[in-house]
Structure formats: structure tokens, C-alpha cells
Amino acid sequence: MKNISYSENITNKIMIEFSRTIQLFGLTSLEARLYAYLFLTNEARTLDEMGEALGKSKTAISTNIRSLLDLNLVTQVWKKGVRKDLYAANNQLFKAFMNFYLNKWIDATYHQKEALEETSKMIEQAKKDGAGNLTEFANLELGMHEILEFHEELEGMFKKMKQD
Amino acid sequence: MKNISYSENITNKIMIEFSRTIQLFGLTSLEARLYAYLFLTNEARTLDEMGEALGKSKTAISTNIRSLLDLNLVTQVWKKGVRKDLYAANNQLFKAFMNFYLNKWIDATYHQKEALEETSKMIEQAKKDGAGNLTEFANLELGMHEILEFHEELEGMFKKMKQD
DNA sequence: TTTTACGTACAGAATAAACTGTACGTAAAA
DNA sequence: TTTTACGTACAGTTTATTCTGTACGTAAAA
Numbered sequence: 532m533k534n535i536s537y538s539e540n541i542t543n544k545i546m547i548e549f550s551r552t553i554q555l556f557g558l559t560s561l562e563a564r565l566y567a568y569l570f571l572t573n574e575a576r577t578l579d580e581m582g583e584a585l586g587k588s589k590t591a592i593s594t595n596i597r598s599l600l601d602l603n604l605v606t607q608v609w610k611k612g613v614r615k616d617l618y619a620a621n622n623q624l625f626k627a628f629m630n631f632y633l634n635k636w637i638d639a640t641y642h643q644k645e646a647l648e649e650t651s652k653m654i655e656q657a658k659k660d661g662a663g664n665l666t667e668f669a670n671l672e673l674g675m676h677e678i679l680e681f682h683e684e685l686e687g688m689f690k691k692m693k694q695d
Numbered sequence: 696m697k698n699i700s701y702s703e704n705i706t707n708k709i710m711i712e713f714s715r716t717i718q719l720f721g722l723t724s725l726e727a728r729l730y731a732y733l734f735l736t737n738e739a740r741t742l743d744e745m746g747e748a749l750g751k752s753k754t755a756i757s758t759n760i761r762s763l764l765d766l767n768l769v770t771q772v773w774k775k776g777v778r779k780d781l782y783a784a785n786n787q788l789f790k791a792f793m794n795f796y797l798n799k800w801i802d803a804t805y806h807q808k809e810a811l812e813e814t815s816k817m818i819e820q821a822k823k824d825g826a827g828n829l830t831e832f833a834n835l836e837l838g839m840h841e842i843l844e845f846h847e848e849l850e851g852m853f854k855k856m857k858q859d
Numbered sequence: 860t861t862t863t864a865c866g867t868a869c870a871g872a873a874t875a876a877a878c879t880g881t882a883c884g885t886a887a888a889a
Numbered sequence: 890t891t892t893t894a895c896g897t898a899c900a901g902t903t904t905a906t907t908c909t910g911t912a913c914g915t916a917a918a919a
Binding site: 559560561587588589590591594614 | 877878879880887888
């Protein structure tokens with residue numbers, strides 16, 4: 532059995548708790564643990580180091596670090612003389628997470644609103660063509676209207692939050 | 696091949712789009728489709744009806760409707776003469792979803808904050824016991840402080856949102 | 860009371876997600 | 890130029906999640 536220092540033990544405990552919170556933002560378990568590890572040790576790390584520390588394959592680290600990079604939660608760091616890629620946690624916790632999270636929502640609601648508006652046109656067309664029961668269409672249009680409104684409210688709310 | 700009406704086809708399209716949005720709130724695919732179905736058809740339904748409509752087993756419907764019930768997204772409806780349980784979508788979209796979502800976050804951040812504070816005490820204790828490297832502890836405490844702050848900011852934000 | 864129909868617990872099957880190891884293209888080191 | 894070491898694509902495996910069918914307790918109907 533490996534001798535694990537007291538502080539390592541505590542670090543572990545914190546990592547587990549912290550990464551649980553991060554998962555609420557929609558990160559997978561490994562993404563979350565990776566971020567927590569980088570944040571807590573507060574140093575730029577190589578893929579190998581992270582794999583070693585979390586007991587995962589280099590491949591797994593590579594793909595998951597890439598996600599974090601895309602979300603701007605992690606930055607690639609350059610250090611002369613070091614050949615391997617180095618990654619560090621963006622350590623402005625609140626700002627970094629809010630940013631990526633709000634963007635995610637704004638993006639998603641926007642796109643879905645578009646898709647729904649497209650479908651809205653199909654209803655119009657179908658009505659013109661007389662291709663079905665009229666009350667059925669009326670009912671559909673009503674629901675559609677509420678759903679679109681819902682998307683607008685969501686998008687509006689998140690956009691407003693982004694400004695603060 | 697079953698003859699599918701034009702309006703049924705459109706309904707399906709909307710359901711798929713809408714349920715995609717709902718999944719952003721953390722609902723599973725079936726939970727989302729169930730809600731979308733109930734919302735769009737705008738009628739109280741039995742387990743059998745829903746299973747039939749979505750092509751899923753009664754058991755699956757039962758467990759998933761129960762989740763929606765717990766989240767207050769769906770209500771059980773009573774209709775005299777009808778023996779089967781009836782369920783209807785809570786149709787105040789924005790209000791219903793915001794409510795359950797904010798509660799989820801507030802809950803989670805609160806509990807994790809508590810757990811982290813517990814661990815904070817462990818660091819104190821370890822420092823007293825001289826059970827490790829001092830600078831290591833200082834570093835840990837720094838990270839811990841930022842993480843706790845992060846949790847407070849999150850909790851505060853969501854609580855504030857709830858008031859509006 | 861007996862029979863029938865309902866909803867759900869639970870074990871196992873199907874599907875999806877996460878992860879590993881190998882293999883390869885690329886760029887730094889020799 | 891040749892050799893070495895790096896990061897990632899990809900196929901296959903492992904693990905986790907979702908779903909089904911059967912079986913059972915319960916309450917309404919007969």
C-alpha cells in the first residue's frame with residue numbers, strides 16, 4: 532500500500548467535492564476532476580502528469596483537456612525548454628464558469644428558436660394546403676407560440692445575466 | 696406502413712426540438728419527451744397512452760413520470776369515473792422550469808459548501824498536529840478559500856434570481 | 860368474496876458513454 | 890538525415906445508464 536500524505540488526502544477530498552459542483556455545469560466526471568486538479572495544484576501540467584495523478588490514460592486526458600480548452604476553462608501555457616504541452620486552469624472561477632455556461636445556454640436557445648420558427652412556417656403552409664383538421668392546427672399553433680415565448684424568455688434572461 | 700397525418704408529423708418535429716431544450720435543464724431524453732408530449736397535446740394522459748404514443752414500456756413511463764412529478768413539472772389529475780392515474784403538464788413553462796432549476800442549484804451549492812467547510816476544519820486540525828508541510832497547507836487553504844467563495848457567489852446569484 | 864385491472868419493484872437485456880492501447884503523423888533532438 | 894518523443898485518431902473494451910418483461914401488492918369492479 533502506497534503511503535499517502537495527509538495533505539494529499541485532503542487535496543483529494545476537496546477535489547471530489549469541488550468536481551461535484553463543476554459537474555452541475557454539465558462537465559463530465561473526468562473533465563471536472565481535471566479542472567479541479569489543475570486548479571488546486573495551481574501549476575501548469577503535462578498530459579502525462581495529469582494522467583498519472585488521476586490514474587487515466589493519456590488519450591483520455593488529451594480529449595478531455597481539449598474540451599476544457601474549448602470552454603476556456605483551461606489555457607495552454609508555453610515554457611521555453613519544455614517540449615510537452617502544458618495546461619493550466621483559468622483561475623477566475625466565477626467569471627470563467629459563468630461565461631462558458633451562459634454562452635452555452637444562449638447558443639442553444641437561439642438555435643432551437645430558429646428551428647422552431649422553421650417548423651412554424653410548416654404549420655402555416657399546411658393550413659393553406661388544407662392538409663388537415665383546422666382545430667388541430669389551431670391547437671398546435673397555440674402550443675408553438677408558448678414554446679417560442681419560452682425560448683425568448685430564456686434567451687433574454689441569460690443575455691441579461693451576461694451583461695452583469 | 697402506418698399512415699401518419701400531417702399534423703402528427705409536425706407535432707413530432709416540435710416535440711423533438713422542444714425536448715432538446717428541456718434537456719438543457721438536466722432532464723433525460725425520455726423525461727423531456729414526456730413533458731413535451733403532455734404539453735403539446737394539452738390533455739391529461741394515462742401511463743398507457745403515453746407509452747403507446749412514445750413507444751416505451753409502461754414501466755419506463757411510470758418511473759419517468761414520477762421524476763417529473765417530483766420536479767413539479769407535471770401534476771396528477773383526478774377525473775371521476777376514470778380508474779387510471781392521469782397526468783398533465785404544468786403549463787406555465789418559464790415559471791415551472793425556473794423554479795425547479797434554481798432550487799436544484801441552490802440545494803446543490805449549499806450542500807457542497809457545507810462539505811467543503813467540513814474539510815476546511817480538517818486542514819486546521821492537520822496544521823495544529825503538524826502533520827505535514829506548512830507551505831503545502833498554506834497553498835491548500837488558499838485554494839479552498841477561493842472555492843468556498845465561488846460557491847457563495849453561485850448560491851447568492853441563484854437565490855437572487857429566485858426572487859425576481 | 861372473487862375477479863380483474865392498475866401501478867411499480869426488481870432482475871436482466873439493450874443501448875450509450877467513457878476509457879484504453881495501438882498505431883501513426885509530426886516536429887524536435889541527435 | 891536519422892532517431893526519438895509527443896499528441897491524437899480510431900477500434901475495440903469496459904463501465905454506466907436506460908429500458909423491458911415478469912411478478913406482485915393493492916384497490917376497484919363484479
